[in-house]
Amino acid sequence: MNLALALQLLIQGILLGGIYGLTAVGLSLIFGVMGVINFAHGQMMVIGMYISYWILVLVGLDPYLSLPLAAGAIFILGYVIQSTVVNRILDFPEAMQVLPLVAMGLILENLALLFWGPDHRSPSTALGLATFTLGTATVDVSRLIAFSLAIAFTVALFLFLKKSAIGKRIRAAADNRLGAQLVGIKVNRINNIAFGLGAATTGAAGALLLPLMPVSPHLGHDFTTTAFVVVILGGMGNLLGALVGGLILGVTESLATLLLPATLKQVVSFGLLVVIMLIRPQGLFGGRR
Amino acid sequence: MLEVKGMDVYYGDLQALRGVSLTVGEGEVVSVIGSNGMGKSTTLKAISGLLHPRRGSIHYLGRDITRLSPSAIVELGISHVPEGRQVFPSLTVLENLQMGAQFPEPIRRGAQTMEQVFDYFPRLKERLEQKAGTLSGGEQQMLAIGRGLMSLPKLMMLDEPSLGLSPLLVETIFEIIHKISQQGTSLQIIEQNVHHALCISHRGYVLEDGAVALLGPSQELLSDPHVCKAYLGL
Structure with missing residues (x-):
């Protein structure tokens, strides 16, 4: 086995894993607070990518700079989905909660198809092809920036949840909904904000991914399943677990290309999922529910 | 300060409360006693807005709070310790x-x-x-x-504060509850520990099958033969 290649793949895996982690943290937050799985998560990310793409093409603003706009737009999308749809289904059986969110994913996917057509679009960004070498390995500047911003965004989210008054209310509502209602927390509004924040992370991840891969309307499924695998890996509702799980999956997928063709990436992630379900179903770091 | 009139509460088709009426006065301590499943907790949940009665009304400081949200009810000064x-x-x-x-x-x-x-x-x-x-x-x-x-809170509602506690802790908790009431907070206490609850309250209600079966000053209830037999085991 080629050691230099392995190192190269390890670096790539870590860098991509940071973005997996970011989107999975959002999915895990939504699950931790509301107990629902956002099956439109990947599709929301794709919308985030398209928003960044639009801003890049129309205004010329780099995706790293338009990230707050993409995250903000997807925050609003998430807030609206929670307040109009998800708040109504929170007490439904889990199997019935799946349908509205899968439907939401289909709607978003087809809206993307309607607005932007089925073609793959890969915009050229300022730093798109810049690289530097680190020993024997080559590092993409855009991947490094994406990774750093993903980690920064995740840390900011952690601090927000830990320190801010709204963050504490979100954690309280996640801990005990009845208790939260009885101290006077407007739980529905807190749910809206929590879903919005979870969605914003995936929107931000979309903006970060735009320079790295071509965007198309059907990209969403893969990212929903990737985020889902990462969340199970780290423990449902465990945010730190989601971040670490993202890095693990990124590295595993990347290193697996040493042995398997890259097109079998999904075999690796689902293989990892099956192994985790068999030996540690509560996830590496333990879940909330 | 709190006035509940003819309240019917349902869980789906199941009627949990039948025409429950009760009042809590300014600075008063009121206990609601009764066995499990008689509607005690349901009464509190309806007052704090977690459930909405199908019939009847809840007034607090002269204001109709029957349909308010839990959050609005807390803001008005009713605190529910579940x-x-x-x-x-x-x-x-x-x-x-x-x-x-x-x-x-x-x-x-x-x-x-x-x-x-x-x-x-x-x-x-x-x-x-x-x-x-x-x-x-x-x-x-x-x-x-x-x-x-x-x-x-101006009115605090305590649901089974002594449940699952050691006898010594029960004493402590009730002492504190008594202190809280002496600070001027009105209290409504739900208890299975009937003796303690009646000892620190002014009046009591006995709930049976989702309806008020008996009410009166605590001292009278403590000496009521039905209460003694059913709830105090005397």
Whole structure:
């Protein structure tokens, strides 16, 4: 086995894993607070990518700079989905909660198809092809920036949840909904904000991914399943677990290309999922529910 | 200050309360007693807005609160300390107490109220940075009451505050509840520990099958042959 290649793949895996982690943290937050799985998560990310793409093409603003706009737009999308749809289904059986969110994913996917057509679009960004070498390995500047911003965004989210008054209310509502209602927390509004924040992370991840891969309307499924695998890996509702799980999956997928063709990436992630379900179903770091 | 009139509450098609009427006066301590499944907790849930009655009305300080949300009812000054404590296990004791103050006035007076809470429960002050989930049952009950006080309630409703506690702790909790009432807070207490509840309250209601079966001053209820036989085992 080629050691230099392995190192190269390890670096790539870590860098991509940071973005997996970011989107999975959002999915895990939504699950931790509301107990629902956002099956439109990947599709929301794709919308985030398209928003960044639009801003890049129309205004010329780099995706790293338009990230707050993409995250903000997807925050609003998430807030609206929670307040109009998800708040109504929170007490439904889990199997019935799946349908509205899968439907939401289909709607978003087809809206993307309607607005932007089925073609793959890969915009050229300022730093798109810049690289530097680190020993024997080559590092993409855009991947490094994406990774750093993903980690920064995740840390900011952690601090927000830990320190801010709204963050504490979100954690309280996640801990005990009845208790939260009885101290006077407007739980529905807190749910809206929590879903919005979870969605914003995936929107931000979309903006970060735009320079790295071509965007198309059907990209969403893969990212929903990737985020889902990462969340199970780290423990449902465990945010730190989601971040670490993202890095693990990124590295595993990347290193697996040493042995398997890259097109079998999904075999690796689902293989990892099956192994985790068999030996540690509560996830590496333990879940909330 | 609280007046419940002819309240019917249903869970789906199942009727849990039948025409329950009760009042709590300014500064008064009222206990609601009865066995499991007789509608005691349901009564409190309806008052705090978690459930809405199908018939009847709830007035508080002259205002109709029958259809208000739990949050609005807390803001008006009714605090419900639920059965099973319902603290936030992964938040620290301090954060749990902070969460008790959700509205401008309680937030403004938060530090002051917290000192008062530590006065009642010095144990909580020792465990301030500890996660609530790691507290003992008694400490969680103290935290739940403390959290309930943080909203500066004029009326506090306690659901089974002594459930699952050791006899010694039960004494302590009831002493504190008595102190809280002496500070001028009206109290409505639901208890299976009938003797204790009636001892610290002015009046009592006995709920049976979702309806008020008996009501009167606590002293009279304590000597009522039906209450003695059914609830005090005498």
